[in-house]
Every structure is written in C-alpha cells, then in structure tokens.
Amino acid sequence: MNNNDPQPENNKPKYKGKYRIDSTRLPAWSYTSNARYFVTICTKGKKCFFGEIIQGEMQRSPIGEIAQKLWYEIPHNFSNCQIDSFCVMPNHIHGILIINQVQDGDANQIQEEDAMNRVSTRGDGQRGGVTGLFNPMLSKNSLSKIIRWYKGRCTFEINQIYEGFGWQDRFHDNIIRNEFVLDKIRQYIINNPINWERDHEQPPHSPL
Template identity: 50%
Template sequence: MQVSEKFKNKYRIQSTRLQYWNYGRNAAYFVTICTKNRTHFFGQIISGTMILSETGKIANQNWLTIPKQFPYVKLGDHIVMPNHVHGIIIIDKNDDDPVEARLIALPQDHSHKKSGGFAGNKNPMLNNNLSRIIRWYKGRTTFECRKIDSDFEWQSRFHDHIIRNEKSFSNISNYIINNPANWKEDKFHKTLL
C-alpha cells in the first residue's frame, strides 16, 4: 500500500511550483523567504529605510555569499526586510543554454527520463537547482542566527517566480528596491504586539 492510499493524501501539501519546469535550468528567479510566523528577526523599517539587526546582517551577508557557494549563480537585486528576504537568483550554468543579459526563461524539453526517487529529476540532492541553493541559504543563516537568537526559524517553504522577460525583471527589481519605502502596504507587514 502506498502512503498516499493509506492517508488518502490528507497530509500531502500540494506544491506551488511549476510541474513542467526544471528549477536547475538557466533562468532568473524571484525568491521570497519568510521567517516562521513572520516574526521580525531581521530589524526594522525607520523612515523608509531597512535597519538590519545582527540577525539581519547575517541574513544579508549569507545572501551575498550564495555565488561563492554556487559558482553558477549570479545575484540580482535583493533586500532583507524585518520578516522576509526578497531576491533575484540567476542560474547561469555554462553547460546549458546561455542566459541573456537580463534573463529570459526558456521553454524546457520534457523528453528527459525521470530519476531521483519520488521527486524525479527535481530531487535537489541530485541537481544544482534553486531548491538546493535556498536550502543551503536557509540552513547557513539558521545556524548563525541561532547563536544570537535561539528562537530563530524560517517558514518551511519559500515562494519563487520564474522571471520570463526584461520588463518583468525590471518591475521585480524596482519592487525589491522600493520594498522598505512601501513597508506599511506590504502584504508581509505585521505589527508586533
């Protein structure tokens, strides 16, 4: 009996990711990672400017370290906010289709055979892909932040959006840059009691 039959998919959380897309493929990805319960671990917004706490500085520094850990990654704009991180991650591997100057996601060939267990070719342990990058970032940041605040924790998932054209790239970059100034209207804003 399969697990899905036993529990009738009661405990299965549907993925929000595109089923046809290989997240190890060359493209630009807009990523949002939230702290658990959207707790304000990373600092505060004062007069439209993000003032990083010590844990915020760690989150920022680890983001900047991603290309050192993953040489096929380039970074676009990013911002560490009080309870989340927004950033553009550009996967640009030499052995794949080259990523153009400001990245356009290319269509994917669906003819590859599946491997890697239940996750198939999307298994992050087998591929250099977005999930592996984010897992490293979250793990490294958690390890260092818990030295300062033992309660630090990320939300279990992250949100990603494949950037498909120049206009979208530009709009997302502007959104990231202006995020602190628009904090009070931000859907991630939460007033602490």
C-alpha cells in the same frame, strides 16, 4: 480477534493532510535551467527577526545582518549562480537569483542530473519521486538546493546568537521571462521598505 478475523475498515485519511505539503514549483520546469528567478523567503510565523522599517528605510538587526551577509555568499558556494537585486525586510527577504550553467566541465553532469529529474530509475518509463514530477532536490545545481543551503546556513549561524529562529518551510519563486519584468521586479525590491507600512500586514507577494 485473531489474524484470520475480518479487520475493521478504516476509511479515514492516514495523516489527515498533516504531513502533506503541496509543491509550489512549476511541474514541467527543470530548476537547473538557465533563468532568472525572483525569490521570496519568509520567517517562521512572519516574526520580525531581521529588524524594523524606520522612515522608509530598513534598519537591520544583528540577525538581519547575517541574512544579508549569507545571501552575498551564495555565488561563492554555487558557481552556477549569480545574484541581482536583493533586500532584507523585517520578516522576509526578496532577491533575484540568476542560474547560468556556463562551465564546460559541468555540462555532462548537468545533463545527467536533468535526466535523473525527468525519468525514474525504475525502468518503467514513469517519472520518479513521490509526486511523479521532476525532483528539484536531485541536482546540486538547482534553485531548491541553493535556497536550502541559504536557509540552513542562516538558521545555523543565527541560532548561535538567538535560539528559536526559523524559516517557513516553503519559499516562493517566479521565473523572470523578459527584461520588462526584470526591471519591474527590481523596482519592487528597491521600493519594498518604502511600501512596508502599506502592506506589512499582508503576506509578501509578487509584483507579477
């Protein structure tokens, strides 16, 4: 067959969905926005790296201690982020992150980054990125960048003492809309170890 001959038609999907990961983010929401976010991150394969629950209390392993320590370091690395209730569970973590862009010196940069998220640089008025939606990874102040730092730092430090640790590719988040929901989520996080025996076979879920 030469290059001028008709080529066989290939109607099969190129990757058969192997490399496609649907976004779990809210499409119309800028994740640099001031808000409180309820975040859940699971270990790869839901393996219990972080310890075990004994009589309703979490007993953290050395790996779990690293996961705990690094969560509390988030505000030291992201001045726009504060932490609220948090817990390490055997195979996941729950936490509330508060994004608050309060520094005047960052105002112009944040506006520029939001604009980059909303409009492509192609000049055709269409939204950029593979999905055509806001790209949360473009901004250093975004929720995705914060979680990416946390997961990466945990993976690096944990693999110094235990090779083979990993996270699931995605994380789960909910935007906390009001004080009632905030209190409900706080109680859910606090009571998570007590409820472990009832739902540890199920994927971690949101109380909303």
